[in-house]
Amino acid sequence: MKELREIAERNIRELLDLALKIFHKDRELARRYVDMAFRIAMKTRTRIPKEYKRLVCRKCRNLLIPGVNCRVRLQPRREPHVVVTCLNCGRIVRYLIKRRRKSSMEPLTETKS
Numbered sequence: 001m002k003e004l005r006e007i008a009e010r011n012i013r014e015l016l017d018l019a020l021k022i023f024h025k026d027r028e029l030a031r032r033y034v035d036m037a038f039r040i041a042m043k044t045r046t047r048i049p050k051e052y053k054r055l056v057c058r059k060c061r062n063l064l065i066p067g068v069n070c071r072v073r074l075q076p077r078r079e080p081h082v083v084v085t086c087l088n089c090g091r092i093v094r095y096l097i098k099r100r101r102k103s104s105m106e107p108l109t110e111t112k113s
């Protein structure tokens with residue numbers, strides 16, 4: 001079972017890498033790769049690797065490329081956070097920015113639109 005998940009994770013990474021590479025040429029194909037990656041993840045109960053999680057809109061399963069199909073806003077007031085809006089489906093995701101630690105951007109809230 002552990003082995004299966006390792007294979008699944010490798011496949012997920014490969015699919016998402018491929019999606020990123022092909023995005024500028026063929027967005028629909030990229031979306032299909034993302035969809036496949038998510039399906040593998042669900043079927044095998046494997047988590048989407050952290051570094052990819054934020055690149056994908058979990059509602060419409062499009063890659064989120066700043067300046068292309070998502071809007072990224074920094075909110076410096078109070079708790080500094082980043083607001084990412086998917087321009088395909090309007091989903092808004094907020095991430096807290098914690099200083100110092102590098103990989104410390106955790107999802108704060110996910111707001112349904």
Ligand SMILES: [Zn+2]
Pocket residue numbers: 057058059060061062086087088089090091
């Ligand atoms: Zn979306």
